[in-house]
Amino acid sequence: MAIDRETVRRVAFLSRLKIDDDKIEDTEEEFNKILNWVEQLNEVNTDNVEPLVSVNDTNLTLRQDEVTEGNQAAAILKNAPQAQYGYFTVPKVVE
Amino acid sequence: MTGMIIEGKTASWEVICGLEIHCQIISKSKMFSGASTHYGSDANENVSFVDAGMPGMLPTLNERCVYQAVKTGLGLNAKINKYSEFARKNYFYADLPQGYQISQFKYPIVGEGHVTVDLSDGTTKDIGIERLHIEQDAGKSIHDMAPDKSFIDLNRAGVGLMEIVTKPDFRSPEEAGAFLRKLRSIVRYLGTCDGNMDEGSMRCDVNVSVRKVGEEGYRTRCEMKNVNSVKFVMQAIENEAKRHVEVYENGGNIEQETRQFDPSTGLTKVMRKKEFAHDYRYFPEPDLLPLVLTDDYIAKVKADMVELPDAKRARFVKELGLTAYDAAVICENKDTADFFEKAAKGHDAKKVANWLMGDFFAMLNEKKLELKDSPVSAENLGKLVELVTSNVINGKTAKDVFEIMAETGGDPEKIVEEKGLKQVTDTGAIEALVDEVIASAPDNVAAYKAGKNNLLGWFVGQVMKKSQGKANPAIVNKMIAEKLK
């Protein structure tokens, strides 16, 4: 499955990354090289093989419903690039 | 049939609608962290490092959220899936700290079920439930605190949600409205969600399409996000369906898109076209293992189930002799039903229901009180009804006593005792009063005897007055009629 320039742009946007126009061609080429390489997997017959989701053989352990954390707004905001009145702030969100 | 048919120029159209409802789960702590779910705290105070999406933080699943989802699933007559999986739904947004929402995708915790709704024409309809899955809520972005900035509060981030998806079974706004009210009633009965749409603890996405009557399959649908009242949901369905019909009738096509419902106009407007649709890139959440429920666990939840509104209503009709209508009104809210049952215990249930739905609700309304704050207790309401049924006081006096109860919260038996309001049933005493009245009004006696029958009421009124309202009106009536024959 060769991918085109538009797909590269779409994937970059989904990843919230910018690719400079002069890099698009290289990226596309590299992308295709990598995809070609991983497509070796098509040689493997995986009929009736269940996908492996986790190597753990156990089931999920559940936590009791207790409040164990909180009242630490200062610690939560400690590393914030911008904060005001106890909130994180960002450039205006537009839909 | 309560289906809505829209008559167009070229055809008759029927409405097709399905709902997705997000219900905030009632639990002390969040779904994947130990932070509190408390509403109304200072910004970012109920936030753990997990909720804030800090590097290296991992989710741990709250047992209570699983319990609540299973309980709700049982309340929706749905299949509980013993195996379910969490998945990440990936998208960027300011109030989504991890850059993904932990949800369920391929393997939800609850599968197909159904809810029976009652419709205005007296019929019922089964609405199919497609699935119920659990996921985490997002934080809140506040846009109106500054012109150039948005403010982010993560207190809500990570609170447990149940997303309930119905089949496209609704054929009219009325059916959707009835379903939402029923669903709200069920989750409130179960104590799994408080069901307050205006506070956002229950939020509804509406999917609408139309098709010609008799047509097979479905046409393109549009989705309206976060419609926040039953009334608005009904309005949104009606107006969106009409829009579709108009577009089709004019030879146009409906595009799949996400639309926003504007409560001020009742209309919808486009929010996001399909080509800008998100690509959520769901994949199994590698930080959590599959959730496996045992039969014992499900049985344990089942054992905790309370009687649901439908069962309760049927019982009230069958065992307590209530009308279907009264039972439905009383059972919509569990607190009301419980209050009623307590009040009716050992007394005439139908009369208790009349009092409850009449003077009692009117009093709460007037005083703007919640049921739980009522000055009249269930026991006292029951006692009051008993005083009437056992002829200790008459209906008129009962209303006066109720007014005193509403003011003081007092016991009706004591009020009647203290104020000497017991009705007079001693025929001798009543006869004396009757004779007195007849003797004092010879003109009226003559007129009555001449055929002016409606004067009977005047005589009764005079006697009641003389007895200070305590005479048994039935006895008075009968006696006067006898004497003036």
Next chain:
Amino acid sequence: MTKLTELTIAQARDALKKKEFSAVELTKAYIDEMNDKRKYNAYVLETPDVALEQAKKSDEKYAHGTDGALEGIPLGIKDLYCTKDIRTTACSHILDGFEPQYESTVTSKLLNAGAGFLGKLNMDEFAMGGSNETSYYGPVVNPWSKDVPLVAGGSSGGSAAAVAANMCAAATGTDTGGSIRQPSAFCGITGIKPTYGRCSRYGIVAFASSLDQAGPMCKDVRDCAIMLNVMSGYDPKDSTSAKVEVPNFESFLNQDIKGLKIGIPSEYRPEGLNAEIAAFWDKGIEMLKARGAEIVNISLPHTKYALPTYYIIAPAEASSNLARYDGLRYGLRVNGEHLDNMYINSRTAGFGTEVKRRIMIGTYVLSAGYYDAYYLKAQKVRRLIRQDFLNAFEKCDIILTPTSPVTAFPIGDESMLENPINMWLNDVFTVSVNLAGLPAMSLPIGLSHDGLPLGLQLIGKAFDEGTIFKTASALEQDAAFRKGLK
């Protein structure tokens, strides 16, 4: 007398107990060593004051006889571990200045056992890389370099170099596709990636959640056993950590390996395998045979598909794990007019080339229309790879292979830079283990003709690190690698 910094954990601990020197003295010796060897660029943050403060407390503990398993032992910590109030960046620009307000479970356990932290160690950005060249802070120089500066391997390159150059007694590493074992081999030290679920991942910056495991990188096998015992154990904060008892790993050392079945997978000896590496592998086989172990030929038929499987699954998980680095709550923010611009600007400036590459691949293989062809397919092949190992372990107790098909190569090697796949191919012997969730150790076995360390890898059954330690201690004695250093 041996320099203090040359002592193993076991030796230093015994000497500290006997009060031959103090923890403060030991720590100061390491701080001197760090000052002298900055040219290796092993540390991205030095915390001598923290280490000395901890050493003082350790000396008190020794005085009171309340010393822990690692009391007074100065360690280096890979920059992927969140350390409270100590800058943690995963060697990425996007985490500029980030000071976690929490401590990872593994580093908490080390602190509770009395260890001191000398600083944060260099690594490939977000652990993505096999040469430590993707670090925002520049590559680590392999202490074995002669004329040309060589890579230390990756991603735990700083950890491997620091241990090899005696800049810490031991270090923490993490291993997603070989990130403990390959740099250990390149730098001539011993490192073990335990079974997935053995150590908690809580507080370790995530790369690929279903593959990441913490592990120790040490001067010898015994130190690995001592340190792994402290690092291991079920953690309720990590849902994937295993409720499995942790044995005393040290007790397996020097056990008899007579009759132990050693599996030798034919697929790990492809045509064109470096002859010298093949020869050292044979030498290892002979050593074990001489001690009465039984050599069993086994097959891991899907080995060839491990790399492409890994390079779908790891980027897919990474693309999602790294979505949180958006410039909003911590780290680098490059403002933009709107929120999306801020995301794009911050992430574009904050991530390096390799990280961006993997985020994009991961995004693509998960996106609508491609999920089944790539991600789902890879998960299925992953099951086959795991099944290969389960089948093999029906016939043998442990597997012996080379750790890497190459020795340390020059920094800035063109063939590696030209095509990212060339770099990825170096993981060929290590990634299967992560895909299968198994424990594996790399230990040095000898030096190549040009004087560079070569490592062998021991792969065990799930939660059977004990057999690895048993076998490794035999190989270590026979190879006598550390003795050769003197």
